[in-house]
Amino acid sequence: MGRVNTDSEHPGSNPAAGEGASREPEPRAPETAAEGAEQAGGAEAVASSRAPRALLVLLFGVAALLLAADVVTKIAAVAALEGRPAVELLGGSVYLVLVRNPGAAFSLATGMTWLLALLAIAVVGAIVWLAPKLRSTGWAIGLGLVLGGACGNLVDRLFRAPGPLRGHVVDFVSLFAPDGSVWPVFNVADSAIVCGGILVVVLSLLGRDYDGTLHVRAKRGGRS
Template sequence: MAAVSTESSPSEQPESTVSERHPAAGEASRPPHNRRRLLGLLFGIAAIVLALDVVTKSLAVAYLAGEPPVKLLGGALYLVLFRNPGAAFSLATGLTWLLALLAIVVVGVIIWLAPKLRSTGWAVGIGLVLGGACGNLVDRIFREPAPLQGHVIDFLSVFAPDGSVWPVFNLADSGIVCGGILVVLLSLLGYDYDGTVSRRRSKQDRAEQEGGSPRPNEDES
């Protein structure tokens, strides 16, 4: 007696059970010169964010120390100098050295990940995060009171001069937040750092791609 196959055809598989990764157009198979371009984009953005952060912090220390807050844009933005020993939102103020070490780890992971990037969006996002992390790390290492215990210079406050509406921040913080949001959005949309696109295919998607049509359900006949 001939053996009866128990394997179901692709169109009979349950809906949304197959997760697939497809190369994004022109991303996964980028030639070496395009990969170098992505690295240049990532580190170029990081360098710009770092440079702007260092310059603006130096200006803030020079012109805002001991001065009253400067009101801009009708009170939508204030320039006021704060020295933050903790993380964002003034958390972990007694663990400055640990925050510095964590920043070093983050920078190391990003540098390790950089050659694997094949996505322009991810390169931009990671570049913003890298520049911001390096900006605040420079403060942790070189500013008072001691190496790895330096206080981060914050000088931007929205809608209030004392940070009561939103914590006082700097350009490095802005780079980290904007880059993080971009990376999260790309991940939610299924775009991976290596240039592939992840999505779950339904029964109809698979049938159409294979040139057939989905089999009707019994209750539809």
């Protein structure tokens, strides 16, 4: 009567080998810190790409809030400060004074209102075009601030006197002096543009792009 051979009768056989052969190789560990950071940035980009709608809501929500705050404060400033002396606040650190500015933020480029209006329209268009590509929360906030500020001053240039594309922007906050001699008179929109621009620049310097990717320079010989 013949015997049926079993694996236990063959000392050279290894049952675990078959199982090991079907296993997928483990992910390779990053060899350098820069490579690890790049992998982390890639994972962050994948995770953030799952919810671009949330970033769109964040961007346009920030812009809408800033625009509403800018319009309301300008209406209040015109109603309360038109034809009246400056109002001193915080012991002279802040003054409220009404100024109609034909120039850019912080009273720059006075006399080029129409060109600044067209530039603001171009900025708004560029941000709207870039919005669907966003995968970064920081960039969404920064661009939302810039968009809200640009729209706030654009509303003045389109609808205030002396006419469309030539309207003067309402400024009403002056620091340390009632006449803007220490710091140019500004408004909520100007502050939003500056803060949003600073945030975008900082993110760029840190290597964080609008699409969620993270760029890290590899250090060579102790130098970056």
